[in-house]
Amino acid sequence: MSNEHALLPPEELQARLQAIGEERYHIHHPFHHLLHNGQLNKGQVQAWALNRYYYQASIPAKDASIVARLPTPDLRREWRRRIEDHDGDGSKPGGVERWLVLTEGLGLDTDYVTSLSGLLPGTRYAVDAYVHFVKERSILEAVASSLTEMFSPNIISQRVAGMLRNYDFVSEKTLAYFTPRLTQAPQDVEFALGYVKREARTREQQEQVMAALRFKCDLLWAQLDALHHAYVSPALPPPGAFRP
Amino acid sequence: MSNEHALLPPEELQARLQAIGEERYHIHHPFHHLLHNGQLNKGQVQAWALNRYYYQASIPAKDASIVARLPTPDLRREWRRRIEDHDGDGSKPGGVERWLVLTEGLGLDTDYVTSLSGLLPGTRYAVDAYVHFVKERSILEAVASSLTEMFSPNIISQRVAGMLRNYDFVSEKTLAYFTPRLTQAPQDVEFALGYVKREARTREQQEQVMAALRFKCDLLWAQLDALHHAYVSPALPPPGAFRP
Numbered sequence: 299m300s301n302e303h304a305l306l307p308p309e310e311l312q313a314r315l316q317a318i319g320e321e322r323y324h325i326h327h328p329f330h331h332l333l334h335n336g337q338l339n340k341g342q343v344q345a346w347a348l349n350r351y352y353y354q355a356s357i358p359a360k361d362a363s364i365v366a367r368l369p370t371p372d373l374r375r376e377w378r379r380r381i382e383d384h385d386g387d388g389s390k391p392g393g394v395e396r397w398l399v400l401t402e403g404l405g406l407d408t409d410y411v412t413s414l415s416g417l418l419p420g421t422r423y424a425v426d427a428y429v430h431f432v433k434e435r436s437i438l439e440a441v442a443s444s445l446t447e448m449f450s451p452n453i454i455s456q457r458v459a460g461m462l463r464n465y466d467f468v469s470e471k472t473l474a475y476f477t478p479r480l481t482q483a484p485q486d487v488e489f490a491l492g493y494v495k496r497e498a499r500t501r502e503q504q505e506q507v508m509a510a511l512r513f514k515c516d517l518l519w520a521q522l523d524a525l526h527h528a529y530v531s532p533a534l535p536p537p538g539a540f541r542p
Numbered sequence: 543m544s545n546e547h548a549l550l551p552p553e554e555l556q557a558r559l560q561a562i563g564e565e566r567y568h569i570h571h572p573f574h575h576l577l578h579n580g581q582l583n584k585g586q587v588q589a590w591a592l593n594r595y596y597y598q599a600s601i602p603a604k605d606a607s608i609v610a611r612l613p614t615p616d617l618r619r620e621w622r623r624r625i626e627d628h629d630g631d632g633s634k635p636g637g638v639e640r641w642l643v644l645t646e647g648l649g650l651d652t653d654y655v656t657s658l659s660g661l662l663p664g665t666r667y668a669v670d671a672y673v674h675f676v677k678e679r680s681i682l683e684a685v686a687s688s689l690t691e692m693f694s695p696n697i698i699s700q701r702v703a704g705m706l707r708n709y710d711f712v713s714e715k716t717l718a719y720f721t722p723r724l725t726q727a728p729q730d731v732e733f734a735l736g737y738v739k740r741e742a743r744t745r746e747q748q749e750q751v752m753a754a755l756r757f758k759c760d761l762l763w764a765q766l767d768a769l770h771h772a773y774v775s776p777a778l779p780p781p782g783a784f785r786p
């Protein structure tokens with residue numbers, strides 16, 4: 299059996315997933331650096347928050363389509379927790395609501411944000427691609443596409459520290475979205491990583507897992523590409539999109 | 543009945559569709575100007591052709607999903623002609639094959655182009671968004687989204703004349719994709735425009751027709767945004783994408 303068809307030991311699969319993030323995770327995108335280093339103006343930060351809202355708002359639909367396909371109560375329960383993290387429980391605000399605290403803190407009208415009327419088409423297509431991917435691919439690939447959370451505590455720490463230091467128009471209160479994510483993301487990853495290490499039983503499935511993570515990294519990256527093009531350089535928002 | 547709820551006369555609907563194109567059609571995108579004015583280098587033109595291939599290659603799937611939903615033989619026959627235009631009839635090459643003449647004439651390996659491995663994620667998401675839109679929305683909206691052809695003879699004339707004049711690496715032979723489109727597009731438009739003028743029987747449906755055309759303009763625009771970002775300014779192709 300040639301090497302490239304051999305099943306990888308689970309630890310080797312994990313190392314390769316880690317390497318994909320090191321190459322492709324959007325922590326390396328120039329827009330991310332500008333955002334965290336205080337090199338964006340308020341309008342550019344608004345554009346980021348406005349667009350990223352659509353991603354946040356779509357996550358529960360993505361997760362619900364996974365819950366709809368998971369075969370057992372314990373798997374569904376585990377994944378249902380993610381929906382609750384994003385949608386809240388009626389008393390504790392969820393991630394979507396906390397994101398709107400951020401956009402409002404940045405001076406954006408909530409009705410405007412949730413109307414999506416200023417959204418970049420590039421954001422919409424990338425986010426919708428994620429929702430479609432999760433609906434249409436195998437459960438294994440759908441779970442694997444969540445593994446960008448392996449890298450998110452790192453980016454969140456950079457983001458919160460950098461933004462608080464560099465922008466007088468953000469505060470700990472407006473950045474409250476991120477705090478619970480620092481504990482939720484590792485918990486989510488532990489489950490999802492265990493799942494793909496256990497359930498990818500052929501090399502072909504392991505390759506699908508890696509491809510799903512690459513796909514997910516690419517779509518986070520593409521969202522920053524769209525923002526960079528529209529609001530940084532050459533700073534040409536397409537017709538109809540938000541103008542700071 | 544207030545004006546904004548009143549059914550528009552068909553000619554007024556057509557005028558509004560025309561106005562959407564005048565504002566949003568990608569003939570106004572800076573990448574289009576650079577392409578036609580000879581201000582791109584060969585690698586940038588390759589990137590355009592490589593990415594646009596995915597759009598061309600996806601059109602028959604998009605059209606087939608419309609044929610699958612049209613209710614009568616004469617409507618299906620009319621739309622089936624579009625698939626034949628793109629896929630050929632076994633003797634006359636179709637649009638997809640003619641596009642590969644262009645990419646090959648630009649020095650790109652056909653296997654590489656059709657593998658899609660160098661595609662910009664932004665292109666993939668925009669094109670897939672089109673295919674999904676056509677599958678998921680009403681037939682009326684699916685037909686309306688084809689109406690960018692109202693504006694395409696104009697852009698094709700500019701493109702062919704400008705590219706032949708300005709680039710020594712293109713020829714009439716490599717641009718042969720475009721010649722039949724100059725007659726196919728007006729024929730396609732005549733049908734689709736007649737269809738939406740006739741079948742949009744409420745103002746709400748007329749608004750859906752206009753929104754579908756805006757959606758389509760936006761996704762053509764977003765493809766040029768992705769190219770501009772990756773290959774012109776700041777010229778940062780995402781990880782894994784084609785590098786000239």
